[in-house]
Amino acid sequence: MKKLFIVIISFYSISCYSQTVYVNAGISYSKLDLTYKATYGAEEKQYEDALWGTPFFIGIEYLKQKNYSLSTEIGIYQAGGQYSFEEMNKKLNNQIVFHSPSVLQFNYFSINPCVNFNPLNKKFKIQFQVGPKLDFLIKKDESAFSSVERSSGLYRTVFGFITGIGIYYNLNKIQFGINGKYLIGEQKISKWTSSGQSTFLEGIKASHCTYFFNLSVGYNLK
Numbered sequence: 001m002k003k004l005f006i007v008i009i010s011f012y013s014i015s016c017y018s019q020t021v022y023v024n025a026g027i028s029y030s031k032l033d034l035t036y037k038a039t040y041g042a043e044e045k046q047y048e049d050a051l052w053g054t055p056f057f058i059g060i061e062y063l064k065q066k067n068y069s070l071s072t073e074i075g076i077y078q079a080g081g082q083y084s085f086e087e088m089n090k091k092l093n094n095q096i097v098f099h100s101p102s103v104l105q106f107n108y109f110s111i112n113p114c115v116n117f118n119p120l121n122k123k124f125k126i127q128f129q130v131g132p133k134l135d136f137l138i139k140k141d142e143s144a145f146s147s148v149e150r151s152s153g154l155y156r157t158v159f160g161f162i163t164g165i166g167i168y169y170n171l172n173k174i175q176f177g178i179n180g181k182y183l184i185g186e187q188k189i190s191k192w193t194s195s196g197q198s199t200f201l202e203g204i205k206a207s208h209c210t211y212f213f214n215l216s217v218g219y220n221l222k
Helices: 002-015 085-092 142-149
Strands: 018-038 043-046 049-053 056-062 068-082 103-121 124-139 157-171 174-184 187-190 201-220
Touching: 018 174, 049 103, 056 103, 056 201, 068 201, 103 157, 124 174, 157 187, 157 201
Parallel strands: 018 068
Antiparallel strands: 018 043, 018 049, 018 056, 018 201, 049 068, 056 068, 068 103, 103 124, 124 157, 157 174, 174 201, 187 201
């Protein structure tokens, strides 16, 4: 909670120098790579179908130059996966060893500062961006990870990188656009760990790969 408070204060401080304030909202596409491991060595993958989410971010763009600028976004997104048709059949026929909910979702609060390159920056703007991101886990599925969580197997904060491209149109003070973003590489959710609560389950290793597709509305302050 203290880390989140520091992040929000930092974002507010940066916003004092903002030149454009904007909102990104849309859909996310997340693929989960999750493996259960038993104490006797057997492994089982689950949640191989994608999970669709609804990300929402508030951002500011500042220090604008002709072809470059900086931006910072804070917001919430969902990651996870769900049972495939084959997995559902296996569960109904008691062929799945590790029984879990059919959908597994993690909610993250994220901050993304980026460097932007704008090869076209007039009435229409094309923007490429890349930068680091810091995610804070704010909600998770309790039943699937409870024993692992008790042994600190879940990552509460995840550091990574994000990249994206957007196309925007400036109508006086209002900016409209669409953008797509990708979390570079697999984002870790949990690591192998001995839960200490079960003689059967050794641990869970999970990571996700997530894409965002957003509509954007902004207001040019300067």
